[in-house]
């Protein structure tokens with residue numbers, strides 16, 4: 001069963017992301033009530049057809065589906081507590097970024113209020129909401145997700161990750177780790193290029209080509225992590241540790257801080273010291289998880 005277009009929805013939180021979510025619901029034709037702590041952000045949404053609630057409790061009373069997008073878990077909990085008497089029977093989809101444990105704790109509390117909890121992780125920036133490429137991760141109350149899946153699809157592709165409410169946050173934060181690793185590497189690279197007198201703009205296409213080629217390695221890397229067969233495939237950790245030393249030495253010589261890169265060098269060096277010089281990059285996952293990959 002999925003929700004028909006005329007069932008009322010509410011959005012709590014009209015920051016940059018909440019405004020985008022509410023706008024997507026309105027654009028898809030859903031009767032939408034919005035609430036925000038400060039009144040300013042609701043004005044444009046009211047002009048676009050939203051009803052504006054005077055309190056979080058009023059907004060929750062108006063929507064069978066309550067979408068929450070606030071600053072953090074602490075704010076979310078306090079706002080929902082204000083609305084607690086009206087939560088029974090509601091589906092509450094929390095799209096506020098948080099940890100898996102925060103998601104599980106909030107889900108238990110929502111169940112105690114008689115609500116159906118779904119936690120979500122938005123893999124998009126506000127301008128991408130409702131556009132191709134945006135996707136949102138969900139986990140928690142499966143019946144509630146299935147009931148509202150078509151409405152949630154207004155935001156982007158809806159990915160279901162199971163009934164453990166923490167799974168959306170696990171995957172959200174893991175994807176952010178991958179993203180920040182890439183951006184951090186690119187920022188360091190750009191600092192080197194600028195220090196050497198080159199324009200970052202000229203370097204970007206070269207970096208894009210290189211990173212795109214390296215993205216093709218991810219499935220094989222993942223398979224090696226799962227199997228524990230850390231085949232170097234011609235790029236041993238010993239070789240990589242030696243090259244990485246050059247990266248840091250050259251950065252220092254050019255006056256570029258190596259703070260973003262040093263932890264990777266340390267990990268490579270430790271893996272080699274523990275007898276993994278002939279292995280491939282996938283062996284590092286064992287070290288990251290705190291285990292001794294192989295007795296030295």
Ligand SMILES: NC(=O)c1ccc[n+]([C@@H]2O[C@H](COP(=O)([O-])OP(=O)(O)OC[C@H]3O[C@@H](n4cnc5c(N)ncnc54)[C@H](OP(=O)(O)O)[C@@H]3O)[C@@H](O)[C@H]2O)c1
Pocket residue numbers: 013014015016017018036037038041069070071072075079095096097098122123124125126
């Ligand atoms: N923006 C992105 O690119 C992006 C992408 C993915 C996920 N997210 C996640 O989406 C969530 C919202 O992000 P955002 O970009 O919309 O942030 P934002 O623009 O900073 O908005 C924060 C929201 O939280 C509200 N708020 C803050 N403190 C409050 C308090 N003490 N009581 C009540 N309301 C309070 C703000 O209300 P006021 O307007 O009254 O201050 C506003 O509605 C975050 O968890 C973020 O990690 C954002």
